[in-house]
Amino acid sequence: DAEITQSPRHKITETGRQVTLACHQTWNHNNMFWYRQDLGHGLRLIHYSYGVQDTNKGEVSDGYSVSRSNTEDLPLTLESAASSQTSVYFCASSPGTAQERQYFGPGTRLLVL
């Protein structure tokens, strides 16, 4: 069955380190999104991509970067992790044919010490 996976599921790192969170989908969806979820803020968009080689900044993109070298993957990199980036990160995808639903991955819990 087609799916969207994230790895690692849990990560502890130190401030200043570079961290990369993986997102992989097997639906062949054009659109992929990264969100962070924090208490009191709901889900906030970090970066998104509408296809290979396309990346765009979302609402809270500072300190994060993404690259899209193929359809299946959109890794999220924290260039220099900060304690404020402790959060739960969700990847999502959608086909890109209309304003349709998004399919979410299981999430990655990141703790920056």
Place this chain on the structure above:
Amino acid sequence: GQQVMQIPQYQHVQEGEDFTTYCNSSTTLSNIQWYKQRPGGHPVFLIQLVKSGEVKKQKRLTFQFGEAKKNSSLHITATQTTDVGTYFCARTGAGSYQLTFGKGTKLSVIP
């Protein structure tokens, strides 16, 4: 701006009671989506509303889209413990695939 305001933030109900969460926007919505997130889980799509005044039902869940397309509601009849979770509304931008989420309503059901 493009925000959606969701109320209430929290709701505690006795099992069997009804529950309603509201989603409001200051600007006209092209459509509205609803998602449910179980504790420790990820958001799961429930439904999309597109037409003014639209009402859709899924078993005990009733979704409404306002006539002016500036508000929406989710109503659960006779809540069950399986309804526990956070319910989010989300708007899409015109001609865009991005979603802007409300902050969600966290539902607790007391058995």
